[in-house]
Amino acid sequence: MTLSKAWQIDRKWKAGGYVSLVQGKCVLTSEAFPGVETEHGFQIDISNSEISDETDDEAILSAVQAFMAPHLEGAEGSHYAELQFRHSVENGTEVDIQVTEQMVIQERQRRLALGFDYDFGDARGVHHIGTTPADLAGWDEVTKFSQAALAISQDPDISIVTDTGPAIVTATEWQSILLAAAAHRQPIFAASFALQASDPIPANFADDTHWP
Template sequence: MPPRLFNTVPAGETPPEFVAAELDRRLSLGFDFDFKDERGVHHFGTTPGDMTRWMQEVTPLAQAAMNMGEPDRLIGIKTNTGLVEVKASEWWLVLDAAAAWRQPLYAAYFALKAMDPIPADYATNSAYWP
């Protein structure tokens, strides 16, 4: 389906791509991860640029360290909170926390897209989102 222009949306209808944009906005907000030690809680950014750096830089380095039997190898990263070092083995806990935060957002998005019609207050009504 070609993209819709704002002036082509029939009154009372919410295009699915508007809901996708709201999902993307929410996915970009980031999440908190508690290291449960002196590093405390860090807010991890999840913009598209953040996610690219996670997948192209940190995750392969953590995997290589794990594959070489070095789960305690330190990896320096920058969160939205500040600089911090994570062990290669800890990085998998961060990724698991990210998935636990992201999956309910995707579930809400899928549920909204399946509604007919999609509610006009899909973006502002907290009943639709975790």
């Protein structure tokens, strides 16, 4: 199972002369299934790499690839199966895919990492909330701050950066975002659990028809 990877940067955020966040995708193909492709989106925090905001995209991608390597490696089975399925659909051929629970879990993780839209209902508008592993680590810090403040009857402003850009939220508003996140993510978990319990797991498990 060999996958070719083509990396692309769609957006960069800069702070203090350095690149802080990078958003883009990795397009995956295989010689075994010509004419079809799938992609793995990413939005990661590379501020610790201290990459100058004058650095070209090729050098930035090196840092991105190093960070993403273990995530992509864990999801290769899912991406390979998706390519195999898409190729079979486009060419009208039969395909026998031995789908495992781990492949479903990898697809679940991919979908959970895509993020969701949140409408503030005011001038801030709609923001796309990132949910990659790096995002979730940052959100954990915001959540602890929010909970601690509310526990002593305070509701301070908190500075955050979404995939859309910087924003100010109150501690109470952050709790509303967490509830919206749960409403978005729980159906994905439910779909995954249903697929994992299937016998056999359908070959097209990565198709949108099986997911919310």
